[in-house]
Amino acid sequence: MKNKLGIYIHVPFCAAKCAYCDFYSVAGQPQQWDAYVHRLLAQLVQAAPDCTDYTIDTIYFGGGTPSLLGGARIARTLDELRRRYAVEPNAEITVEANPDSMTDEFLSISREAGVTRLSMGIQSAHDEELRALGRIHTFAQAQDAFFRARRAGFDNLSVDLMMYALPGQTVPQLEQSIDALLALEPEHLSCYGLTVEPHTPLGQQNPILPEEDTQADMYLLLCEKMAQAGFEHYEISNFARESHFRSRHNSRYWAQSPYLGFGPGAHADFGGQRIEWPRDLSTWLAGTARPVIEDEHIDRALEYIMLSLRTSDGWDAAYYRATFGRDPTPIEQAFSVLPPTHISHTGSHWHLTDAGFLISNPIILAALDAAETH
DSSP states (O other): OOEEEEEEEEEOEESSOOTTOOSOOEEOOGGGHHHHHHHHHHHHHHHGGGGTTEEEEEEEEEESOGGGGOHHHHHHHHHHHHHHSOEEEEEEEEEEEOGGGOOHHHHHHHHHTTOOEEEEEEEOSOHHHHHHTTOOOOHHHHHHHHHHHHHTTOOOEEEEEEOTTOTTOOHHHHHHHHHHHHHTOOSEEEEEOOOOOTTSHHHHTOOOOOOHHHHHHHHHHHHHHHHHTTOEEEETTEEESSGGGSOHHHHHHHTTOOEEEESTTOEEEETTEEEEOOSOHHHHHHTOOOOEEOOSOOOHHHHHHHHHTTBSSOEEHHHHHHHHOOOOHHHHHHHHTSOTTTEEEETTEEEEOHHHHHTHHHHHHHHHHHHHHO
């Protein structure tokens, strides 16, 4: 049986740069979209011989705003992938999409091309919050795009709620956004707290964020509302209506599974190496960009602790011992002093509760310290 591999494709183009965004992206430049696809296809062809022992079970177009490319360019890329790689018939194929670029052409052609999942950057149900974030769509446009995606045949739609802890945001405002997004009946919801990066337009405004206690109330409200709606809280920031609607591609990151990355700014974890493509569109288009291979040692055992505790599956002491040959006892001892309101365990599995997710950083640091000092 062949091993499974994921493919991440970074599409750096955006209609406009959002005020908070720290991902690599460039605004406008539609004249470069065809050149981007041409270079992307060349990279896919070049990497294919290294992947003959793998089948592809997830493909993820991230960005940037991949939906800007339109359905035809997405379809052309998928055609090349299927021609060069062993893409599984039931592969999860996700495209990130913003409401303002989800045209009927994009929806119909990408669905026909085999895209199985859209991840929609809705972010808020309040237009004033969307404007503050630099988003160029309204919530009404987001609703319209969502329902058009349904009519186009998409039965796996994820929505992003960005962000609890917005400047000036109140708990009732967040609750209204959660309710409005749940009313759409998506299969998946991702919700991320606002991280203000100093070099972004939002960071330069020095915004006043809600107090930490208010942010905690917001997170716990989110968890409560999603549970009431029947969603599974399977990762700190991610909720799925049923387990088969979990993001299979993102789950491979948390499970330390291999994936290739293509496009400027893309990352890869393949053949025991971590690789990053430079965040520079011009050199990437010219074919002169060279991937940077991380030369520092990666302690996969410590990484497993960090990543597994982000998920509802949690950290497994038996797997830790069998896979990494290390004694799990010190970590279990560190967990055992935590209250049951924050961590729970069944057999050799330990996983954080919603309250534990809220303070996951110090819990993870305590586990890492226990692993490194014994």
